Amino acid sequence: MPSTARLPEELTEEYARTLDQADELAPFRERFAIPQRNGTPVVYLCGHSLGLMPKDAPAAIAQELDAWARLGVEGHFHAPRPWFSYHREVSAALAELLGALPHEVVAMNSLTVNLHLLLASFYQPRGQRRKILLEHFPFPSDLYVAQTHVRWHGLDPQDVLELLAPRPGEATLRTEDTCRRIEELGEELALVFMSGVHYYTGQRFDVEAITAAAHRAGALAGFDLAHAIGNVELRLHDWEVDFAAWCSYKYLNSGPGGVGGIFVHERHGLDPGRFRLGGWWGTPESVRFQLLEEFSPAPGAEGWQLSNAPILPLAVHRVALRLFQEAGPERLYRKRERLTAYAQRWIDYVRSRLPAAPLRVITPPPPERGAQLSLLVERDGGKLYSALQEANIVVDWREPNVIRLAPVPLYNSFADLYRFGQALLQAAHVLWG
The missing domain is CATH 3.40.640.10 (Type I PLP-dependent aspartate aminotransferase-like (Major domain))
Structure with a gap:
């Protein structure tokens, strides 16, 4: 990326961090295990494929294993949460x-x-x-x-x-x-x-x-x-x-x-x-x-x-769903809209900076979308995907030519999307600049 490039204010790192500071759901991120590479948290935008682990999950499993060890078959009716009706x-x-x-x-x-x-x-x-x-x-x-x-x-x-x-x-x-x-x-x-x-x-x-x-x-x-x-x-x-x-x-x-x-x-x-x-x-x-x-x-x-x-x-399912109840679905849906719009803004900016980049979001605008954006890459899609992975941006690739990403409101941040946008811009410049 040329050193003379100047980002719009709303795409700067400072602006993203300001949005995170004002985000009432930001504390929920700390309740998930964020994967790391070389000691640095990745930008995980793959919740549409596999969501991240709630930190309460190991204890929830351990509780049921303990009940099994102590009670055996009696756990069906006498465990702290009886298995007979656990669903x-x-x-x-x-x-x-x-x-x-x-x-x-x-x-x-x-x-x-x-x-x-x-x-x-x-x-x-x-x-x-x-x-x-x-x-x-x-x-x-x-x-x-x-x-x-x-x-x-x-x-x-x-x-x-x-x-x-x-x-x-x-x-x-x-x-x-x-x-x-x-x-x-x-x-x-x-x-x-x-x-x-x-x-x-x-x-x-x-x-x-x-x-x-x-x-x-x-x-x-x-x-x-x-x-x-x-x-x-x-x-x-x-x-x-x-x-x-x-x-x-x-x-x-x-x-x-x-x-x-x-x-x-x-x-x-x-x-x-x-x-x-x-x-x-x-x-x-x-x-x-x-x-x-x-x-x-x-x-x-x-x-x-x-x-x-x-x-x-089911023990993992229980503690994972509890986070939705604590956060409140309506608050999550509002943040989803803001996060996905911010990711879309970055993609639009890259396309405006590099008109030769063969990128197009095929996901419709709201209300016909959720968190996911599907980025169609008409050529060199595999190279772009690899470049994002090398930059510690976790997205996924679907044949024949789509990169999928989904900012999840429970654990993704606007700073995550700043890092994604920077990696996308850098990779696009190398491939098509």
Whole structure:
């Protein structure tokens, strides 16, 4: 970068630190373990892939290990937090983040397992109503889940799956186009199955409008919220979403392979006639140990449980979600907007300084985004990614040509984004200056 370069005031290090000093959520950063390289904290902008570890996590796990050591099997009922009902330790926090009623959510299994369980219940093709509508370039697991359920019903995915496509020259979908396609499919459509936030582009879909369009067509609507929960505002109950599933290791900071969860709207969850795959942990607690000869589901989302809860991952999940409750979702969402706008400001500045830089943010502006920005790099993307890594900026690369970054309001700072901007500017100058 030429020595004569002068930054706009709002992009200086001093300005970033002033923003951090005024940030009421800044103390939460100290409650996370920030990775270091050579004794220096990295700039960690990869919470969309794996969130950072809450410092309370080791003690939470140790508490359950201690209960196991002291109590053995009696821990199911006599541990400080009895394991028999441990999943309820996180229900209220999840319900708040999802805009759900507590009996509409349960933490269990992992994301793709839960999606299979939900499609077993909610994809029931009948007559001509057999099509599933997905967004363009869906996450592979979502696509594989849909393909295999279609085959399970003896149908051909080539005939049944419909993938939306952006307009020519555009990278993201328009809500009106999605709703129009739902209307066109009409009585052929059984299920709209989309993500809440697209993993590649970072686009936040209008879940409310899409769900309403699906219901007008006589179809159901379900969502993969892996990149949405803990990132964007959700009102699943009021929006009348039929079902949803998520993982907890991204924005929820609950550890690699952490426990997933499901939402089932109460109109389905309280309907004992709604088909679900059975397991003994999905029966009512009052009769669970009677070992009934016929499966009878517990009311609500808990009726989709199969096996007893994984206590050690749930212990991490509990303390991670407690941070959301302490910070308050609305405060987190406001900071998210400011952080992501600041990152966007840096990218725009680099593009203005170096017009030859083949950089373009394909993530839409608010309200169609959360924390994530997807930076499309038309050439030398791998070199740019490597340069950022060498500068201790942790982002990730997604084929064919996108660098993803997500400033997370619980632990990222404006000073982090100053360091990111400086590294991006320096690398862009070397590559394209």
